[in-house]
Amino acid sequence: MPKTKKERIQLAVNILIATVVPAMLFYLMEFYEHNPFVEVRAEAQFFNVLIFELIGWGLFFICKKAMISLRILSICAMLFGLINHYVMKFRSTPFVPWDIFSIKTAKSVAGNYDFTPDVRTVIVTVLFLAVIAGLQFFHFQIELKIYYRLIPFAACFLLTILFAKLLQDDEFQTKHYLYPFLFTPAYMTKVNGMTVTFMMNLEYVHVEKPAGYHADEAQEILEEYDDDDSTVTEEYPNIIVIMNEAFSDVGILSDFQTNEDYMPFMHRVMAGEVENTIHGYLNVSVCGGNTANTEFEFLTGNTMRFLPTGSIPYQQYVKNEMPSLARFLKTLGYETYGMHPYYASGWDRDTVYPLLGLDHTVFYEDWFYRSYLRSYISDACDFDMIRQVYEKNSDSPLFLFNVTMQNHGSYSDAYENFHPNVTISGSSQFELSQYLSLIQVTDRELADLIEYFKEQKEKTVVVFFGDHQPNDYTVRPIWSASGDEEIRYQVPYMIWANYDIPEKECDTSANYLAAQMLEDLGMPRSKYQNFLLELAKQYPIISSVRMEQTDEAQQEMLDTYQKLQYYSMFDYKAD
Numbered sequence: 001m002p003k004t005k006k007e008r009i010q011l012a013v014n015i016l017i018a019t020v021v022p023a024m025l026f027y028l029m030e031f032y033e034h035n036p037f038v039e040v041r042a043e044a045q046f047f048n049v050l051i052f053e054l055i056g057w058g059l060f061f062i063c064k065k066a067m068i069s070l071r072i073l074s075i076c077a078m079l080f081g082l083i084n085h086y087v088m089k090f091r092s093t094p095f096v097p098w099d100i101f102s103i104k105t106a107k108s109v110a111g112n113y114d115f116t117p118d119v120r121t122v123i124v125t126v127l128f129l130a131v132i133a134g135l136q137f138f139h140f141q142i143e144l145k146i147y148y149r150l151i152p153f154a155a156c157f158l159l160t161i162l163f164a165k166l167l168q169d170d171e172f173q174t175k176h177y178l179y180p181f182l183f184t185p186a187y188m189t190k191v192n193g194m195t196v197t198f199m200m201n202l203e204y205v206h207v208e209k210p211a212g213y214h215a216d217e218a219q220e221i222l223e224e225y226d227d228d229d230s231t232v233t234e235e236y237p238n239i240i241v242i243m244n245e246a247f248s249d250v251g252i253l254s255d256f257q258t259n260e261d262y263m264p265f266m267h268r269v270m271a272g273e274v275e276n277t278i279h280g281y282l283n284v285s286v287c288g289g290n291t292a293n294t295e296f297e298f299l300t301g302n303t304m305r306f307l308p309t310g311s312i313p314y315q316q317y318v319k320n321e322m323p324s325l326a327r328f329l330k331t332l333g334y335e336t337y338g339m340h341p342y343y344a345s346g347w348d349r350d351t352v353y354p355l356l357g358l359d360h361t362v363f364y365e366d367w368f369y370r371s372y373l374r375s376y377i378s379d380a381c382d383f384d385m386i387r388q389v390y391e392k393n394s395d396s397p398l399f400l401f402n403v404t405m406q407n408h409g410s411y412s413d414a415y416e417n418f419h420p421n422v423t424i425s426g427s428s429q430f431e432l433s434q435y436l437s438l439i440q441v442t443d444r445e446l447a448d449l450i451e452y453f454k455e456q457k458e459k460t461v462v463v464f465f466g467d468h469q470p471n472d473y474t475v476r477p478i479w480s481a482s483g484d485e486e487i488r489y490q491v492p493y494m495i496w497a498n499y500d501i502p503e504k505e506c507d508t509s510a511n512y513l514a515a516q517m518l519e520d521l522g523m524p525r526s527k528y529q530n531f532l533l534e535l536a537k538q539y540p541i542i543s544s545v546r547m548e549q550t551d552e553a554q555q556e557m558l559d560t561y562q563k564l565q566y567y568s569m570f571d572y573k574a575d
Contacts, residue, residue: 014140018066021131022056023049025074028131029081030193031124033088040193043176047167048193051160052077058156061149066140071132078128084194085121086113090409091289092472094189096201096310113410167196168203185309204308207317207570210562218567221560225530236332236523237459237497238398240386243295244379246407246435247442247466248491252281253479257425262436265447269494272505274450278495278520283509285544287488288409288471292347295403295467297510297543299324299356301532302565304544313569314352321574325514327357328526329399336360337389337400341367341377358401362389373438374415376405379445387452390460403467407438411474427477435474453498461501463517465493465510486546495520509541528564535561 026048030036036045052073059069084095090113117125142149166172173180178200179191189197249263249270261267269279284294285304292314293304300322307313321327326336338358344350344365353361362385364377371381382404389400411431420430420437446464453460469475469488479488493508495501495517508516515529516536525533538557541548 014066014138017138018056018060018070018140019053021070021135022052022073025056025077025128025131026052026193026195028124028127029077029195032081032085032121034190036193039190041177041179041191044178044192044196047163047176047178048195051163051195051199054156054160054163058153058160061142061153061156064141064144064149067135067138070135070138074128074132074135078125078132080194081124081128082121084189086115088186089473090471092287093185093289093310094194094197096185096308097198097205099310114412164199164202167199173200201308201310204311205316207307207566210306210559210566212559213563213566215567215571218563218571221564222527222531222567225527225534227530235459236334236397237461237499237521238390238393238400239329239334239461239463239517240390240398240400240402240453241298241463242383242386242402242404242446243291243298243465243467244404244407244442244446245291245467246409246470247439248469250432250436250469250475250478252487252490253475256427256478258436259423259425260421260440262422262440263443265443265450266492266494269496270492272503274494274496276497276499276501276503278501278504278506278517280493280505280507281490282465282493282513283486283507283541283543283546284466284468284489284491285510286468288468291403291467292349294510295401298465298513299326299401300568301325301511301515301528302568303509303511303542303561305542305547306562306565307544309544312347314347314349317569318348318352318355321355321357321572323526323528323568323572324356326399326401327574328529329397330357330359332524333396334399335393335396337362337398339382339385339389339400339402340364340405341370341382341385342405372417373406373441374413374418376408379404379406379442382406383445383449386449390456404442407435407442409470409474411435411438411470424477429477431474432477435470450496456498459497459499461495461497461517461521463493463495463513465513466491489543489545497521507541508536509543509546511542512536528568531561531564 027036030040040048056070056073059072060066063069063072080095087093087095087099167178170180172178178196179188180200185197192200249266268274269277272279285297286293290310290312292312296313296318297303302313304311307317326338330336336358337360338349338353339362340346340349342364344361344363350361350363367377367381367385369381371378373379382402386400386402390398411434414430418434418437420433422436422440423433424436450462453462469491493513501521504520506516512532515525515532518525518529519533535557537550538553539547539549
């Protein structure tokens with residue numbers, strides 16, 4: 001204990017500094033994205049500072065020296081702020097707890113993004129580094145044995161956990177004006193602050209059972225949908241599904257002029273000018289990234305609406321065999337393939353695909369001949385592999401699920417092997433020009449692929465859709481965030497056959513597309529798919545950002561969907 005007045009004053013000053021620095025770090029971290037003094041709600045500011053104080057003092061008690069503990073806190077805050085900043089820049093959504101599971105995927109594509117910092121990022125980072133350097137002169141420490149320091153450390157640790165649980169309480173959130181709505185994560189982070197939002201989101205790392213859920217009841221409900229009125233009984237068509245990276249028609253965002261059509265074939269499809277084609281707009285649950293969630297919805301019939309915003313089911317929830325389109329088609333005698341011209345570890349596809357019933361997988365490592373557009377395998381090369389798999393397939397009908405890579409962001413770098421040719425009237429932004437030029441290449445290759453399958457004798461169906469639109473920055477010249485948010489989650493789709501099928505136009509969502517495809521082709525369907533078709537009559541569109549319902553819609557039907565989805569994801573036992 002200090003004995004002299006000078007020592008007591010010095011202690012008070014040291015405590016004050018050790019208290020002020022964590023609070024300062026919170027505000028500095030928030031400045032990477034915005035002005036927290038203006039935009040973070042008052043009580044939320046206090047809660048964020050409180051968390052920083054608990055962590056800072058906890059580290060102090062365990063590290064003994066304030067210089068070390070505050071440096072650790074400073075580095076963590078700086079890194080957290082930078083990560084959130086770049087995730088927001090590239091994906092238009094903030095960093096959330098389950099993004100930790102995506103580190104491998106993020107590392108694999110990081111080299112294709114422009115990490116050049118803007119002025120704000122440089123200034124904030126320099127200030128962080130100045131704080132870290134300045135702490136060299138802060139010599140406050142505790143002269144206590146470790147076992148005495150463990151008690152206050154444990155108290156800070158426990159209080160942090162308890163406070164995190166309190167932040168997840170609905171009544172507490174309402175009482176203190178915390179924004180709780182996960183479907184607008186960027187705004188949630190903006191008004192609550194990064195740290196509070198991150199802790200609020202921890203509640204959703206695991207999926208809770210729906211109210212009144214029982215696995216036996218879910219099985220009984222599915223039995224009610226065992227009937228089937230399919231018309232195809234002898235020859236099942238080959239089904240080739242292409243989920244094309246970032247393929248979208250951004251012309252739905254606003255009217256703009258280009259020097260040439262960036263997707264002439266798809267525009268013909270959407271105008272109903274291509275025979276034996278079903279087409280429309282597909283509502284997806286992601287924008288600018290998180291590709292795996294669209295394929296999850298398509299393959300399983302499940303919806304991201306019942307899962308935490310920003311979560312990645314492939315990495316968080318698909319741990320055992322799960323019902324899917326591929327698994328059902330196997331019961332009809334199909335050979336099933338999952339194909340992606342990038343690394344097998346991306347989104348854990350090498351683990352997930354077999355669990356979804358895709359028996360054969362073809363990843364980047366399996367491409368013997370590779371041609372590139374920019375730094376990714378081109379769609380021309382990818383579609384050529386589709387032809388090879390088709391031609392080598394056995395007598396069994398083929399189901400091939402292909403996720404492309406050519407059009408993956410970022411679009412800011414120039415390349416010697418690709419020169420954008422589509423220009424936009426009134427805009428010189430390179431990113432949008434490059435994006436539209438890439439889409440034009442895909443459109444041309446898709447038209448060629450359709451021509452190829454027109455000449456084949458075997459019945460073949462090609463399903464084509466995009467996984468999401470590009471991020472906000474790419475489309476900024478033609479779209480304002482004040483516009484209709486839902487249209488940022490729409491992409492064109494088509495179901496084409498090289499034989500006669502009923503033609504129609506129908507907007508839908510990714511969770512319904514597989515079931516509706518089987519119905520339109522007159523094929524058998526699983527019990528779950530039959531349920532989805534009935535659900536679609538009441539709720540024609542369900543995604544994480546949009547739900548459309550008819551006058552006949554019943555909440556009970558939606559509740560049943562949530563229960564059946566939980567059963568499908570967590571209680572399903574393969575036969």
